[in-house]
Amino acid sequence: MTSRYPDTLEAADAAPTVVGRLSRLDRFLPLWIGLAMVAGLLLGRVIPGLNTALEAVKVGGISLPIAVGLLVMMYPVLAKVRYDRLDTVTGDRRLLISSLVLNWLIGPAVMFALAWIFLADHAEYRTGLIIVGLARCIAMVIIWNDLACGDREAAAVLVALNSVFQVIAFGVLGWFYLSVLPHWLGLSGAELAVSGWDIARNVLIFLGIPLLAGFLTRRFGERAKGRTWYEGQFLPRIGPVALYGLLFTIVILFALQGDAITSQPWDVVLIAIPLLAYFAIMWAGSYVLGRSIGLSYERTTTLAFTAAGNNFELAIAVAIGTFGVTSGQALAGVVGPLIEVPVLVALVYVSLALRRRLLPTATASRNPS
Template identity: 65%
Template sequence: MGIGLALGHFVPEVGETLRAMEVGGVSIPIAIGLLVMMYPPLAKVRYDKTGDITRDRRLMAVSLVLNWLVGPALMFTLAWVFLPDAPEYRTGLIIVGLARCIAMVLIWNDLACGDREAAAVLVAVNSIFQVLMFGALGWFYLQILPGWLGLTTTSAEFSFWAIVTSVLVFLGVPLLGGALSRILGEHAKSREWYETHFLPRISPLALIGLLYTIVLLFSLQGGRILSSPLSVALLAVPLTLYFILMFALGLGASRVAGLNYARATTVAFTAAGNNFELAIAVAIGTFGPLSGQALAGTIGPLIEVPVLIALVYIMKWIGPRLFPNDSTLPHHIHASSQETP
């Protein structure tokens, strides 16, 4: 993040070059980073297990309620509580709350040893709901609900095709690549070869892609972020609260529903994560690249990345305490929790 901010500030030509390399509103360099980042987790998925996951009604119900009822409502509430006199930033945050996770959540889930198959299924389900519901929910939370509550309304129209494009690029391509890798690898060699030789070789690409993408995101908006420190501070509080509360609600609801460590981890991170690429694209397309709405979306990853990395460590620490003797709890996590300081 620091390197990206420095590049955006001291070498503004980097941002101009990135903006010039867009096709259909999608930044090609950023898209490449996201594809590289998402491919290894999706290549690790056992797609033959997805049927069992979709039949887990507790998992699906908890995730859908958190993502499409609780998440947008919570962000709407936080935006109005903390930004009542900043309509542009408030609207930007509400748009962020509507853009559910489809990208970096796979990395956070993998780092915390969540259920990869469940994460892939939930991300796919969120993507379908996103295409179907984003515009309708935007209309409801930006126009209808404020009117009912006697609040100032905001007029906004969302491009259906912008949402479809984002989903296809940032989920469809790596999902197809991951599925084909497993099918072809296991067919040409064996499952043992695929999981003991191929996967270890491509796994580092996830971290490389993540770091590369973060550098580009912050170099693209570095000048605006550094020139608006007060805006960052105003937006940081509701965003931080949102991530922590959604994670805690996801973990708590999963525990009550009787889910194991791996699936509770997946539910918590898919509830807390957001699709900032889509939120930024929608904000820019609707309100313009220099709008407060676009700035709110841009600041989102600045807060999300460190908060969710911290939550990865918290999950590893709290996991053995919430899920003692759970068979899905990784041995190294369970063992570390038993060490005496």
């Protein structure tokens, strides 16, 4: 499924049968993710005290096992980034401006509108969804982009850009969308107390550490044995680790929240409806925008996934810290990944299908790794 491992998807543009040559992990990724979600939910229900044990130690306000899974998941992808090519991304004003507008103007506004349309009579869930909309993705989007053969360098730049804006804008936008705008519109509002330092600390941990590790690995690996060895031998060895980290993170995340999800199934459905609409609107709208302004498939894909994904770790942490672990706001945050993970996996396949149909003669301009 991915071109980042020995058999490249670039060949799939000419030979769809490449799927048969992919590793079992890649070929059946949606199945493994589904099983990981189910396993996590079951573990959270059948093992007494598991939640307490997993939450006993935290890093940046996030359970240590989840923190480890996120770092393991992100490192191999960031080790693949060609850091000497980042200037080609920072010079692309169309991409950067489009990403900022989508993430910090359109995304929160779309989630605010959907939350009020679908959850007008459910204040806690509505507030929780608005918080999810404010938390722009800086973690899992990197692996979704890589699976869809997006532009790694662009993803690294856009995630870093989102991280800076997240530190600056999250609290301000939370105040605007939960207090000011509802008051202007004659709607009932809520208060959001969140520390800018707490957000900055999460960014430094969950983006800064794997980004630095990836940069240093490439720098010293290429110096020691050359780029051919690094991209031809080293990267294929560590590539699958990202997917193992993803599956581990999903299991732990759903184990932590399994009881909340399974004990309120109809509420989960209620929250899921606006979330599904949000992911569809943001991804499809971003994809259309990218193509309309002339971005390549790779950068259009990166733009779409960085706009559609959300930082559910931050959203859950803020909801729990502000409203409590048993609050409806926290449940809305928990439902976020329950919907986001399978939807964005499906959109990976949609992206790859669009690539073959819209760009049948396109070939990768980068070395596959």
